[in-house]
Amino acid sequence: MGATFTTPVALVRLSYLVNSIYADVCAGRGLSVPQAQLMCVLKDQSRGMSEISVMLRLDKSSVTGLVERVERRGYLRRAMSATDRRAITVALTPDGKRLTDAFYDEVSQRLADLVAPVPAADRDQLARIATEIVVDEGVPDVFGALVS
DSSP states (O other), X not given: OOOOOOHHHHHHHHHHHHHHHHHHHHHHTTOOHHHHHHHHHTSSSOEEHHHHHHXXXXXXXXXXXXXXXXXXXXXXXXXXXXXXXXXXXEEEOHHHHHHHHHHHHHHHHXXXXXXXXXXXXXXXXXXXXXXXXXXXXXXXXXXXXXXX
């Protein structure tokens, strides 16, 4: 290849590419990026509104509006917390779970296809480096959790 980008340039351009793929899959599934992000944080478990607010780095009023819009589409439901009557938990409906799983699988496949030409050892190293950065920076589980 020869010349390379500086690390900041490479990371920003890679982020742009990943975000573009994510947004493209969102559009194909009839979701906005924030809606898909919300559904992905609920993919494997229900969560409280405050937890969602922290994970998505949105204020509580923004999360409330986002939850209401997705709930109206029939993809999630709100319920009173079993442990705190003042708190609300949010979970995917069966339709929401199917859509989220399909979205997640499509994004995952598109990203896997993107790096498929890269030698396996380099892909593994990229995954290790990215994992270290994400864990060190405390990035919440907005698209899957750590695997052993």
